[in-house]
Amino acid sequence: MDDKRTFLAIGLAIAILLAWTPLAEHMGWIQRPQPVATTQETAAPTATAPAPAPASQAAQLPVFTPSAGVEVKVETPLYSAVLYSGGGTLRSFTLKRYDETIKPDSPKVNLVSPDAALTAPLGLTVNGQPSWSTGQWSFQGSDLKLEAGQQGSLTFIGLVDGVRVTRVITFNADNYLLSENVLVASDNQTPRTVRLGFTVAATPFSTGKYDPTRLAWDANQSFKEETSESTLTETGIIEQGLFNWAGVMSNYFMNVTAPVDPDNLTLKGRVQGGVWRLALERPDVLVPGSGTEVPVGVNWWFGPKDRELLAAAPDHLDQAVNFGMFSIIARPLLTILSFFHSYVGNWGIAIIMLTFCIRVVFWPLSQKSFKSMEQMKKLQPMMKKLREKYKDDKEALNREMMQLYKTYKVNPAGGCLPILVQIPVFIGLYQALLNSIQLRHASFIPHLPFTDITWLADLSAADPFYITPLLMGASMFLQQRLTPAAGDPTQQKVMMFMPVIFTVMFLNFPAGLVIYWLCNNLLSIGQQWWMLRKA
Structure with a gap:
């Protein structure tokens, strides 16, 4: 008799489990992630859906719901940028005041070419993983169109390796500085250590002999650079120290990242497939459980090496205009x-x-x-x-x-x-x-x-x-x-x-x-x- 009751209880539990998911979806108690649009799948693959969050976490962080990847446009008097919501990476960054050549029909300078866009400039790595391809993302907001004197922000929320990441990127219509506040939190009650990295990339800005593309960085207010494409292709570079900023540049343009806390960073640089890539990684950040968010600041500059604009920028970005030993x-x-x-x-x-x-x-x-x-x-x-x-x-x-x-x-x-x-x-x-x-x-x-x-x-x-x-x-x-x-x-x-x-x-x-x-x-x-x- 006891065996019959045991088998009956097991069968009843299985029936409840099978019926629960369709019933909960029908009643709107849970939602499945929206499928990513087919046109976006190649550029930013989306990971499988995460496990449901514990009930105790709901009081700390809102339930994460991924959304389909879309292109987000930012228009200012100085540039036109296109970002991908699946990670907040750049698809293009076109400068409205600079032409590629002196010909009347010349296109404008695009600092993020299609090849460079595939390597996720303005990218964020989490514990060494590319968040734009291994995580799931949602987007809050809409396209921005800023007039002179205005600012606007875009918010991207992601779940990467069990870490909740919120990227709030602020754009300024009067310069080329992008200010970002990254909020990281454990997606459950368990404390985590999180290592963030910030990536930039570009194909050569110029083919001129006197205007070479290079990786450059400010090591404790000392300008450093690596111009050898063969060295960067074969071995790359890895350095540690205090870096105010680092990125890809030519004589006239640059794509750089500048963490607000520059100490004890790791710099990595390579040339892969003709794309010059660089990343700055921060040391591990301890993130408590219970949904507590820890802020991390970083600035970016995608634009010309304009001395007047850079003089007003933070992080010693004006040192990017380097005149060598005869700068005096x-x-x-x-x-x-x-x-x-x-x-x-x-x-x-x-x-x-x-x-x-x-x-x-x-x-x-x-x-x-x-x-x-x-x-x-x-x-x-x-x-x-x-x-x-x-x-x-x-x-x-x-x-x-x-x-x-x-x-x-x-x-x-x-x-x-x-x-x-x-x-x-x-x-x-x-x-x-x-x-x-x-x-x-x-x-x-x-x-x-x-x-x-x-x-x-x-x-x-x-x-x-x-x-x-x-x-x-x-x-x-x-x-x-x-x-x-x-x-x-x-x-x-x-x-x-x-x-x-x-x-x-x-x-x-x-x-x-x-x-x-x-x-x-x-x-x-x-x-x-x-x-x-x-x-």
Whole structure:
């Protein structure tokens, strides 16, 4: 009799379990996850539905209900962005004020190409897992359209590896900074340790020789970078420390992430399938049970390396505009250049005005150099006799030469001094012109005179017809003809080849830099001609 009752109880329990789910769905007590739309499945696969939450958790966190993945659009005066709700990753980020080329029908710059979008820029990893593909997500809100001065937020809620994740991303219509507050909580009563990572990615922004794509980061306010694609493809990079920001950049654009707490982070970078990828991982965060949410802050920048906008941004993002070891020269030169441009409205004319100012500053040194070379020229007959007399005794020749210089108070290096002093200025201006977003696609003389042929329409690119480099080489040759010849025959031969060497070197330099050197040579020729007449 007891066995019959036992089998009857088991059968009754099975019947109740089989009938419970359809009845609960019919009464609306539980909901099944909505299927992901077919068009979204390839880009962001959705994991299986999580187990029902314990009843005690319902009082702490709302019941998580995944929703179908959709594209969310953000429109501002500066950019147009498309995000995917299945993880809050970027599908595209188009800059409205920057064209890819100088052609009239050129498309706008898109910092997130289709290939880069597949690797989840603006992505979040949870305990090393890509949340956009291993978790389930829902979205709160709608498309954003922001006018100047406005802000707006999007909220993405996900369940990843038993962790409830809420991403609140705020967009600002007046800059390219995205501010995010991530809230993490255990999805049950058990405390968890959660490790978050923030990812960025991009395909090369440019193919130009002087505008390479690179991984770059700020290691405790020290600019670091890795430009070798082969190194990043074969081994990648892993570093630990204090990183204010890190990302993918070129001379003019960047996609970077900047955790609010930068200490004790792990940086990982690679190139995979032609996509430059980087992630910053935070150390583990202890998350209590009972639905308690722990906030984690992070900022992002997808946009141009605009010095004025970056100066007002947090996390030392302004250090992303890097001028190298001569930044102490490059920054004031760029400030003066911008000042001239504000008056004349043409960057080429502003470069010429800056060149004139630099020439005025170096005028006394140039005069001293010319006098030194004139004195050396007068000593050449005596130097020739000394070389013949001591041709077999180098030590004696050097001793007599030094005595000759001392007697006539001549500094043999005096003629080289202005050139040596100007080298840091040249390198500083080179860095300033290469890393200034304002000079990208800046026009000087758009067309060859009396034609419709495009010429110096982009000062950040090389002269398409090599006219300015050839003129620069010719000016160097003329400058040498006006300069007193060096006493050393070897030095004379070296100087004779300098115009050829410089011309070849400058053929593919940015046109703005060639214009500076050409104008500098012409001003030097004018100064030398004036000093010759005075002499």
